Amino acid sequence: MDYNLTPWEAKGNFDYERIIKDFGISRIDAKLLNRIEVAAKKKGLPLHHMLRRGIFFAHRDIGWFLDEFGKGNDVFLYTGRGPSGKVHLGHLVPLLFTKYLQDLFGAELYLQFTDDEKFLFKKELSLEDVRKYTEDNILDTMAIGFDLKKTKIIIDTxxxxxxxxxxxRVAKKITFSTVKASFGFDNETNIGSIFFTAMQAVPAFLPSVLKKRNIPCLIPHAVDQDPHFRVTRDILPKLGYYKPASIQCMFLPSLLGVESESKMSSSIDNGIYLSDDEKAVRKKINKYAFSGGQATVDEHRKKGGNPEVDIPYIWLTFFEEDDNKLKKIHDDYKSGKLLSGEIKKIIADKLVFILNEIKERKEKLRHKLKEIMGSLDKSF
Amino acid sequence: MDYNLTPWEAKGNFDYERIIKDFGISRIDAKLLNRIEVAAKKKGLPLHHMLRRGIFFAHRDIGWFLDEFGKGNDVFLYTGRGPSGKVHLGHLVPLLFTKYLQDLFGAELYLQFTDDEKFLFKKELSLEDVRKYTEDNILDTMAIGFDLKKTKIIIDTxxxxxxxxxxxRVAKKITFSTVKASFGFDNETNIGSIFFTAMQAVPAFLPSVLKKRNIPCLIPHAVDQDPHFRVTRDILPKLGYYKPASIQCMFLPSLLGVESESKMSSSIDNGIYLSDDEKAVRKKINKYAFSGGQATVDEHRKKGGNPEVDIPYIWLTFFEEDDNKLKKIHDDYKSGKLLSGEIKKIIADKLVFILNEIKERKEKLRHKLKEIMGSLDKSF
Known part of the structure; x- marks a missing residue:
């Protein structure tokens, strides 16, 4: 089956081997994992489970970025969020990993909220709608645990x-032909959407502008955003800046299963939001999570479950840090020792725990919203 | 002969009758002139000579704008300047007329300096080049005599x-098809240029945004800018704002003659700049001004000159306010009484007078530059 993957559409069956080839990104190999592990160890951190398990699976120029970091040079991180709705678990994946990278590199993070993009690309959204989501999204995002002193919030408008x-400066070097090929635009695309990739390019060199020196950048992101940064990487050297390095993750599959809608979308009811309470989380998982278990308990005990298609198990690979725990769950599920209802409870417990932590931090941050939203303004 | 007329290219033989038809603008008729004259008289102003002589020759919805003004409703003016070089006489034509309109309507003027446009459309210009011109252009423009308290400077970047x-908000409603047709863009046009018309649309409703009520706008401009405002007029009602009215002027022909380069361009040596001193003005006119006179004095006395192709005479129709004076010059030149050298001296004297006034005012404004550049920031 074919796929269609742009920053605004993700449909089809994602063969990540093929995406690596089509996009021209590189698989993260054992040697690179080892280099990251060595750097992490110095900060008392393990190699992140999303790296160990190949969820962050590809990159561009990470080797160079590690070289620069290794020389003691200043580096920074850049990632973003399109505030078209509430933050859901799918968004959490690259953000949790970005928090790890901030700890690992002790680096400044530039967090871009592309309210202009969501307004321009979503017919039904007004700028006012998007702005309402933006503030709440910023709180949810910061509540993941980013370093308040080292994180700068960029809101495009x-x-x-x-x-x-x-x-x-970026836009002058990008033609309509380029965005047509990179994003699948046509003559009916609006001129704001056509321009937008230039706005998304800016945080990759903004710290270099503000600090008046060239600073290496690493962009952790879900792989659908790669077309933007492919264009950005082409242009930045022409403006005298480094090509940003990037590291890409797979999508968290939808509750409905790996073969349904492969990228969790804010527009689907069965998504799990950071704002969902314990009851809602458990209900959604019990009701919607595609199961790799057998039809009856007896049959399950006899034949065992199939973790490869079981959403509770797959989600645990994204959210359960402990490899031993995960392996036991895998083996017990496969042997039939662990029932479908039981594995659903395990993932629900884990998510409730993560979301509660985020919610607690969010409440503490609420009175700091103004300060957080002004974090960039203090930089120049 | 055919013509090519966009905001960035003006080539060919301008048949203004045909431009009226092609652009879908309306000729300013006697009834409309009378309405403007009546309004002007109330302020002790004559009907402007550029209206009397059909230099401002066309419009969109001026009748509606006069209705609104007549009801005592608040109105405003909007015009602009692309700071890609020094201000020359060609730019002076719509600006002098705009000053008249500001006096007539007692209205706020929003003056947009499109530094982004000039950077995006001129391959060879850096943003730094454009910024250098912008400050000087602002001083030259304000030195025409605009009301400091009622004029707001907008600098796009x-x-x-x-x-x-x-x-x-504007851009979301304009497709690539539209700008392709309106401006002759193609797949090799850069994405900043594609977006730009949305930036040029904003001042036509910005006062309505800032003051939170719908305020009628009149845009005086050279006819090459009409494609922008045609698009702007299509979109603004969809955002809840009035369609701006507009009034269009012909181009001041080049010194080299009406059939050479029909729009004075900053890129040509023989242009006359607001910064030119008396000696330079007289030298350029004597050296370059296309003459409708005869080859020898004797022949000129006998056959007379041809004012219709004589650049000094044509320029006097733009800059000499006094109809009687102009008629005498016309008749004397045509009869052979007035020699080519003499009519050149008349236009040179007039221009030196106008430019000296502007220069004097410019020097007085120089220390107010910061205040002038900040005029908009005080409005919101």
Missing amino acids: KHAGLLYPEAI | KHAGLLYPEAI
Whole structure:
């Protein structure tokens, strides 16, 4: 089966081997994992489970970025979030990993909220709708645990005074042909959407502009955003900046199963949101999670379950850090010792735990929202 | 002969009758002139000579704008300047007329300096080049005599924080097809240029945004800018704003003659700049001005000159306010009484007078530059 994968559409069967080839990204190999592990160990951190399990599976120029970091040079991280709705578990995956990278590199993080993008690409959304989501999304995101002192929030429409003059430097070097090929645009695409990739390019060199020196950048992101950064990497050297390095993750599959809708989407009811309470989380998992178990308990005990298609198990590979625990769950499920209802409870417990932590932090951050939203303004 | 007329290219033989038809603008008729004259008289102003002589020759919805003004409703003016070089006489034509309109309507004027446009459309210009021209262009423009208290300077990159969030509302409603047809763009056009018309649309409703009520707008401009405002007029009602009215002027022909380069261009040596001193003005006119006179004095006395192709005479129709004076010059030149050298001296004297006034005012404004550049920031 074929796939269609752009920053605004993810449909089909994602063969990540083929995506690596089509996108021209590189698989993260054992040697690279080892280099990251060595760097992590110095900070008392393990190799992240999303790296160990190949969820972050590909990259561009991470080797160079590690070289620069290894020389003691200043580096920074950049990632983003399109605030078109509430934050859900799918968004959490790259953000949790970004938090790990911030700890590992002790680096500044530039977090871009592309309110302009969501307004321009979603017909039904007004700018006012998007702005309402933006503030709540910022709180949810910061509640993941980013270092308040080292994280700068960029909101495209709020910071347009800073972004637009830099975006036009990028835009001057990108033709319609390029965005047509990179994003599948056509003559009916609106001119704001056509321009937008230039706005998304700016945070990859904004710290270099503000600090007046060239600073290496690493962009952790879900693989659907790669077309933007492919264009960005082409242009930045022409403006005298480094090509940003990047590291890509797979999508968290939908509750409905790996073969249904392969990228969790805010527009589907059965998504799990950071704002969901314990009851909602458990209900959604029990009701919707595609199971690899057998039809009856007897049959399950006899034949065992299939963890490869079981959403509770697959989700545990994303969210359960402990390899031993995960292996036991895998083996017990496969042997039939662990029932479908039981594995659903395990993932639900884990998610409730993670979401409760985030919710607690969010409440503590709420009164700091203004300060957080102004974090970039203090930088220049 | 055919013509090519967009905001970035003006080539060929301008048959203004045909432009009226092609662009879908309306000729300013006697009834409309009378309405403007009546309104002007109330302010002790004559009907402007550029209206009397059909230099401002066409419009869109001026009748509606006069209705609104007549009801005592608040109205405003909007015009602009692309700071890609020094200000020359060609630019002066719509600006002098705009000053008249500001006096007539007692209205606020929003003056947009499109530094982003000039950077995006001129391959050889850096943003730094454009910024250098911008400050000097602002002084030259304000020195024409605009009311400091009622004139707001918009600089696209400086005010992007205000403009971009409004521009994307416009941009969402414009497709690539539309700008392709309106401006002759193709697949090799850069994405900043594609987006730009949305930035040029914003001042036509910005006062309505800032003051939270719908305010009628009139845009005086050279006819090459009409494609922008045609698009703007299509979109603004969809955002809940009035269609701006507009009034269009012909181009000041080049010194080299009406059939050479029909729009004075900053890129040509023989242009006359606001910064030119008396000696330079007289030298350029004597050296380059295409003459409708005869080859020898004797022949000129006998056959007379041809004012219709004589650039000094044509320029006097733009810059000499006094109809009687102009008629006498016309008749004397045609009869052979007035020699080519003499009519050259008349236009040179007039221009030196106008430019000296502007230069004097410019020097007085120089220390107010910061205040002038910040005029918009005080409005919100």
